[in-house]
Amino acid sequence: MPELPEVETVMRGMSNALQNRIIQHATVHRHDLRWRIPASFSQTVSGRRITSFLRRGKYILVRLSGEMSILLHLGMSGKIVLDSEATPAPHEHVTFHMIEGDRVAYVDPRRFGALGLVETAAEETHPLLRDMGPEPLGPQFTAATLLAACSGRRAPLKSMLLDQKIVAGLGNIYVAEALYRADLHPALPAEALTRPAAGKLVKAIRTVLREAVEAGGSSLRDYVRPEGDMGYFQHAWRVYGRAGEPCPRCPGPPGCMGVERMVQSGRSSFFCPRHQKTG
DNA sequence: ATTGTCCCCTGCCCGC
DNA sequence: TGCGGGCAGGGGACAA
Secondary structure (H helix, E strand, O other): OOOHHHHHHHHHHHHHHHOOOEEEEEEEOOOEOOOEOOOOHHHHHOOOEEEEEEEEOOEEEEEEOOOEEEEEEOOOOOEEEEOOOOOOOOOEEEEEEEOOOOEEEEEOOOOOOEEEEEEHHHHHHOOOOOOOOOOOOOOOOOHHHHHHHHOOOOOEHHHHHHOOOOOOOOOHHHHHHHHHHOOEOOOOEHHHOOHHHHHHHHHHHHHHHHHHHHHHHHOHHHHOOOOOOOOOHHHHOOOOOOOOOOOOOOOOOOOOOOOEEEEEOOEEEEEOOOOOEOO
C-alpha cells in the first residue's frame, strides 16, 4: 500500500521512536529482496546513532552518524515493526537490535522492497534517487512542469503520473483519486492535457496527498505495528476499489451507472465515466 | 525515446 | 475442506 502518504506516515513513526537512538547491531535473515541487501549492511550500521529521517518519493532515508544513510523502500508489502518479538516473525528479513534492548523489524512478505546503504553526501546522486521527479507537495511541482512532462506524450495520463521521474511518490491509489478530483480520464493521452486541466490536476494531487497524510497521521501507530492495516484514509477513497458503487458526485442512474474499473498496463484504474471524459 | 507487456513474490478471497 | 484463478499499494527488464 505504501504510496507517499503511507511512506511519510511510516517515516514519522520511525522518527518518533528511533530518532537519536543507537543500533547495537542488525541481523539480516534474508538478503534477497528487490535487490540484494549488501553483505556489509549489518557491520556498517552497527554501533551508529540514528540522527534524522528524510522521505524522497516512496523512499525513506535513515541518516546515521558517520555520514552513512540507510535507503529503504517498502515495495508493495513492506512494514516496519517497532518493538518486534525476540523470535523473528514470518517474512522478517532484517532485525535491528537497539542498545536499549528493543528490536525494530523490517517485514516484507512479497520482497518487492529494498534496503541499501548510501553515503549521506551521495544521497542525491544515488542511482535510485537521482532521476526522481519533484516532490508533489513541494514548490518544484507545478502545472508548468507537469505540462512540459506531458507534452508530446501519447501514453495515458495515468502512466505519466505513475512515472516517478515525472512526479515522485504517487501510486495506483492516489493517481486514481487525483484524476477523479480533477475530472480527468486515466486514459486521456498525456499530450491532450490542457493548461487549465494541468493546474486543476496539480491542485487535486496536492489536496488528496495532504488529506491522506493527515489521515495517516491520525492512525500513525497502526502503521508500525504488526497488526497494522492501511490506516483510515481507505475509508475516504472516492473511486479506488469502488467499481459498481455510485460516484459520490453523481445523481445516480440513469445519468451515471457508477464507478467503472478498467485495466491499463495490467493494473486497475477506477473512474467515473460521467465526470472523467477522454475528450 | 517511447510504449506496452511481462515478471518478480506471497497472501488472500472467491467460486466450484 | 481443497484447489485453481484472479487480484493486490511497485517498478525494473525487455521487445517492438
